Amino acid sequence: MSGAVQLSMFGEAESIDTLDARLWHGSFNARESSFHQLSPYVGKLKSGMVRVLIRLYSKPGDSILDPFSGSGVVPLEAVLAGREALANDLSPYAYTLTRGKLEAPGNEKQALEQARSVIEKVEEEASHEDVTHVPEWVREFFHPQTLPEIVAAFRILKKEEEFFLTACLLGILHHQRPGFLSYPASHLVPYLRRTKYPPEEYPGMYLYRDLRSRLLAKVQRAYRNPAFTDDWASREYRVWQTNAMKLPIEDGTIDTIISSPPYFGALDYARDNRLRLWFLGCDKWKALDASLTASQKVYLPQMATCLKEMDRVLKLGGYCVLVLGDVERDGKSRRTAEILGELAVEVSEGRFVVETIYNDLIPDERRSRRRTRTTKFERVLVMRKR
Ligand SMILES: C[S@@+](CC[C@H](N)C(=O)[O-])C[C@H]1O[C@@H](n2cnc3c(N)ncnc32)[C@H](O)[C@@H]1O
Structure with a gap:
């Protein structure tokens, strides 16, 4: 940014006196x-x-x-x-995203502990989670073994009013990257990317994706800075x-x-x-x-x-x-x-x-x-x- 004013992570002392x-x-x-x-x-x-x-x-x-x-x-x-x-x-x-950011725990250790405790419950309960109410257009984004974990996680997080972790979970719901829970899809707006990544050519992208490793990695990314x-x-x-x-x-x-x-x-x-x-x-x-x-x-x-x-x-x-x-x-x-x-x-x-x-x-x-x-x-x- 040559010639331009740098905006650092500033403290109050940094003076800004005009819209620029x-x-x-x-x-x-x-x-x-x-x-x-x-x-x-x-x-x-x-x-x-x-x-x-x-x-x-x-x-x-x-x-x-x-x-x-x-x-x-x-x-x-x-x-x-x-x-x-x-x-x-x-x-x-x-609302969830705003509350999630404002309610974030004060350090990574605490956030990871809360995440682990929720994940343990998800893993205990996912095998008998009822997913019959999930409509087809939602179902088609996820591996049948991943879906009950996601449904259980949202249910538990709602009950516990855990907005920060809910926001993290929303952030890994869909994308084409391995750290996300869906089959290859776009990130901002949800579209499956089967044409770009046909299952026959990219079978690895259509396997079960566990919630544990992805949610924990997401929490760690959130605390990077x-x-x-x-x-x-x-x-x-x-x-x-x-x-x-x-x-x-x-x-x-x-x-x-x-x-x-x-x-x-x-x-x-x-x-x-x-x-x-x-x-x-x-x-x-x-x-x-x-x-x-x-x-x-x-x-x-x-x-x-x-x-x-x-x-x-x-x-x-x-x-x-x-x-x-x-x-x-x-x-x-x-x-x-x-x-x-x-x-x-x-x-x-x-x-x-x-x-x-x-x-x-x-x-x-x-x-x-x-x-x-x-x-x-x-x-x-x-x-x-x-
Ligand atoms: C331009 S976006 C705000 C983006 C936000 N400043 C940010 O940085 O993410 C406008 C927001 O207005 C909300 N919205 C639209 N109509 C509303 C209304 N009548 N009452 C409350 N929120 C409304 C939408 O849900 C949307 O999130």
Whole structure:
């Protein structure tokens, strides 16, 4: 990154005084907490950008709310930076992943002990696990001996309310690599890859895959670089799974809102996570997608209600920072940040003031390749409540 500003795993002392996309460009995989990589999520924010936003728009001890937390990038960065994290998402997958990251044990030894204890129960119970309710489209991803182990593991983890290990398990559910539980499949969105890896040519990829070694290896990968601070044990957070149109938060209590709301139904959060959702007990992904703020028809009225909620819960003087992408429709580009900025001013009766819309015009190649309906640029809408 010659000539650009390096963003290290910084402490509070490192001064950042302006929004500058050079601070978060490039790969963050080696520079971020490995908890960010527990399980993939479409539309995930870059942790480097979130770190900058947290430092610019809040101070240590502040409460930071993300009403659309997705995989939990904002809440995790918030607690790592000594802020209180408040997170919400309507999707059970997002809720589990966010809670999983925030509830991670304080060290690898403890996490491995918990994993071993769950695995022992799974191994005792898997041979008589009832899998008759598993639909064919789910079954076809797994070896018949692996499936009961997975079903038993999710059942036990749910009963024990073990969100961190559930998030780890979700992260190894499907992929083509040997460390994953499925037959060869894609990682982000679940598609079997039988054409690329025919069973006759790649029989080794269609054998039984034990849960024990894979889950333990996943937990170890998670602790490669958790980027803990001494504050981890005293971190403060709350997580909800509800509609952002009605948040269980008192008026005027939040210092800062940092979020990336959905934009004009550009991504299908439930459809893309249908296999993970099924194991979390959500077998109607279409119904979930319909209840998310997605389709063009409901987008603006629902976002108006969400922005009203953000105005209600935010303290006077607090920042509301929304990361949004433009959406291409019928050859036209919709500038979501400008549209939502105007809407926020309107629904808050002028309490929200748009301070800036920062255009990050450096394309994120990794992201643009797999997104079809969004453009490759991101905009940061910065508003303040006056
Ligand atoms: C752009 S994603 C957030 C990504 C997240 N910032 C991250 O880094 O992973 C938008 C999220 O909004 C959630 N969502 C959509 N409509 C919602 C609603 N009405 N209430 C709560 N969550 C909603 C989706 O489930 C999705 O996780």
